[in-house]
Amino acid sequence: MLSTMQDVPLTLSRILRHGSVVHGDSLVTTWTGEGEPHRRTYAEIGERCARLAHALTDGLGVRRGDRVATFMWNNAEHLEAYFAVPSMGAVLHTLNLRLPAEQLVWIVGHAADRVILVNGSVLPLLAPLLPRMGSVEHLVVVGPADTSVLEGCPQTVHEYEALLAGRPTGYDWPDVDERDAAAMCYTSGTTGDPKGVVYSHRSIFLHSMQVNMSESIGLTCQDTTLPVVPMFHVNAWGIPHATFMTGIGMLMPDRFLQPEPLAEMIESERPTHAAAVPTIWQGLLNELDARPRDISSLHTVTIGGAACPPAMMRDFEERHSVRVCHAWGMTETSPLGTVAHPPGGLTPEEEWPYRVTQGRFAASVEARLRGPEGQFMPWDGKAAGELEVRGPWIAGAYYGGAGGEPVRPDDKFSPDGWLRTGDVGVISPNGYLTLTDRAKDVIKSGGEWISSVDLENQLMSHDAVEEAAVVAVPDEKWGERPLAVVVFKDGADGADGAGYEELRTYLGDRVAKWQLPERWARIEAVPKTSVGKFDKKVLRAQYAAGALDVVTL
């Protein structure tokens, strides 16, 4: 039986229209480092979106489905591209400013971007690569720039404000199918080529509603949010889209992401909420210790991207009255998967064990844990499995390139279409997720999983240990067993290997006996990736090559 409801698609032009009309007075403030910040109302943003759409279509010939890339910081102009490009039916492709040059060139080619909008301040990063970006016809420079670096650039170069000037302030946004592509973002995977996630109008619309739900971030038009998380990183966690639904004020940090300017903009612009990864907040805490500032306007900060040390959460709360809220997600999940709000009716102390988890799943996100033998694991807070998720804003494939079919690698998607997150963890009976390891690092021993991260954390809590990494190595009997690679503090280990014995005894008091490593090796420093994480691939290769001095206990 059919309903009698209107069939109205969930599109970004609806969010843009709502925000720029109903919340036309709300402000987007962009920090400029010196002098007054730039301020623009939602109504002005709406008019400028129309101008930008005219410029891209009438001026540059962008058509439905074409990719328009941005190489930009968080600022009002980036927000204009966020709404104008998808609303006119094209696809916004946010480029990560921090990617290595080779990956950038590859990604732009794979997406076949026709236009790049680039902030003047990062033009020197992009300019040398432009001759190798053959799909790109137009370069639009936003903000002050030294354009001498563009000498010999094969693209037609435009200045953003000049391009917008004189264009109409209204645009008849086309009807698009809510399942059409709206935006894309490539994951910077550690192995293989980057993979493109293509968000739809529908997925972004639903995700924006979720961000504004009480179980997620849930800000109101009384709030101003400071998204420190970059707009080139999973749509700044969906905050820019969500704000336009509810009229939330925005404070855009532009390129000023260092602790000092962040503290300064919080004190002077008084945002009530902010979102960033833990390292940013640790930097801010240190800065406030060195040079106290008034950050009392903040009531909540949302932290994601990595687990936040509980001590830091307490620091924020006890010293600055800022509540820290943990969230988990990834590029493939738009990103809101879980948010760590505690259950009702608890004392603040009782809430802590819930608040340090990754949190509870959003209502639209289904989850399951897949154990080492492919079986589904119970939600008992103990049984570990790889997290798989399903939902209307979860990726079901990767972009296959122009004309190509979507790609569904087996290690990323289960046969029934659920996303394999690559994260291993446990889920409590009341739905709280605690991640314990990455699937590629977990040790599969006799049909059970041993968390490498657990063993590492226990080892590193020992006074004699500077660093410790635990990796899986092949074992005839058990399939895999843990190898503990330890960096001892100066003079802390006995010359005869007594250090290993002591650590093994120490671990024995803290983890199950069958998890205790038999193989041990010492090393000068744990090899690390470019972003500072343990590079376990290297350790496994060194072990395989016999390059480690392994002692078996």
Place this chain on the structure above:
Amino acid sequence: MLSTMQDVPLTLSRILRHGSVVHGDSLVTTWTGEGEPHRRTYAEIGERCARLAHALTDGLGVRRGDRVATFMWNNAEHLEAYFAVPSMGAVLHTLNLRLPAEQLVWIVGHAADRVILVNGSVLPLLAPLLPRMGSVEHLVVVGPADTSVLEGCPQTVHEYEALLAGRPTGYDWPDVDERDAAAMCYTSGTTGDPKGVVYSHRSIFLHSMQVNMSESIGLTCQDTTLPVVPMFHVNAWGIPHATFMTGIGMLMPDRFLQPEPLAEMIESERPTHAAAVPTIWQGLLNELDARPRDISSLHTVTIGGAACPPAMMRDFEERHSVRVCHAWGMTETSPLGTVAHPPGGLTPEEEWPYRVTQGRFAASVEARLRGPEGQFMPWDGKAAGELEVRGPWIAGAYYGGAGGEPVRPDDKFSPDGWLRTGDVGVISPNGYLTLTDRAKDVIKSGGEWISSVDLENQLMSHDAVEEAAVVAVPDEKWGERPLAVVVFKDGADGADGAGYEELRTYLGDRVAKWQLPERWARIEAVPKTSVGKFDKKVLRAQYAAGALDVVTL
């Protein structure tokens, strides 16, 4: 260009599964009038939904798309039907307990309900009608009942708990299309047959997200809500569906809607939020004056269904520290259209002018005002027009009966599919809606609209006036002109019509000159409808028949 997102439908079974698993500990408490209230966890509700679905399919032979009706108060069992019936692919039809018998019989026949779930306490209302409800095969009696009234009833009669007993506590909820019918509700229109609005899984899912958004009600799992608004009335404003998305506790009043038990259950169960029409709250205020109770647990009450007198809003806030929040909607809008949250940055006093409006539109609801000549009116806070709305949870037609096509009467839907609300009002530049009249009562005079309600309120603010109604009457020159029909207080009017002159002068200071009525009549009492509203149809008929003693000034 296609997105790479999963194609996951927005269905009620997803909400049910989420609530009963992730928020399995949350409580639904049903008031019983005496002794301990009944308490059931979301997890238990989930299991009982599975049992109910098995009972309806395996036991009673209900198939996909069949209509299952409820004739019930707000209680846990009604909530079970809310989720089980649509999740198994059938359609929940909530019957209004307060409808006249003839309408009930008509509606049940029109919807072709196969099953009715009925609370024992209202069985005597339904029993005499059952012989005339030919489509109904099964009657399921919920709760204590005197079943002797069912003697001779042609349906098979079941007892709810007996029907559920022993059934499996899990159900493999089928995949349904998100656009399929989930629930239906008939409007009790004042003219013509009732009209059926059929909600889809998609519309209810999206509406539930909206209810939980900060710009609407936005409760968290720290809250307990008391929906006094009946579940047979536009899905209790969507609250029962929304709670399962976020784990909000529910306090169900069952049949105890009188001020005294309401005050008692608030004091003893300590809900943080409640929702009802203004008359309920006025009754509660009076009750609290007579017998003070502790209602300090309430932080907000949402009021809809009619405009709330500002004095009452202030009373609640100043005497009981309860914030009253206005909302507007109708059966055809699911119902959330607008909610009156003030803009940011105002003082409490400055917020009042916004809080007494109908509020701002939800992000998914588009609005426009259609003037007397069919033209679109500006959002300037002055130009009045009939409100038309569009959105994914707004009706685009009425149910056409089994096998019939949906019905789209011209006076209810514009040619491009927008819903004509029948409400006339103005919208401020920042999107606040203020309703001023019903479209059928507004006076169309020389291409402009005169609000009958405005004139009535002004007239009734005069000391000599007991009641006053203003209706449109035909006028050769202007099309229509206002006729003022006045009930004077005892002895207040001069015998020679001086009363009219004085009122006209009084009005002249308060409304535009061209709006002043020329035609005046006195009457003993304004005729009223069954729900106590002015019956302007009767007045217009009396005027046309020459039955009023009209004086022209």
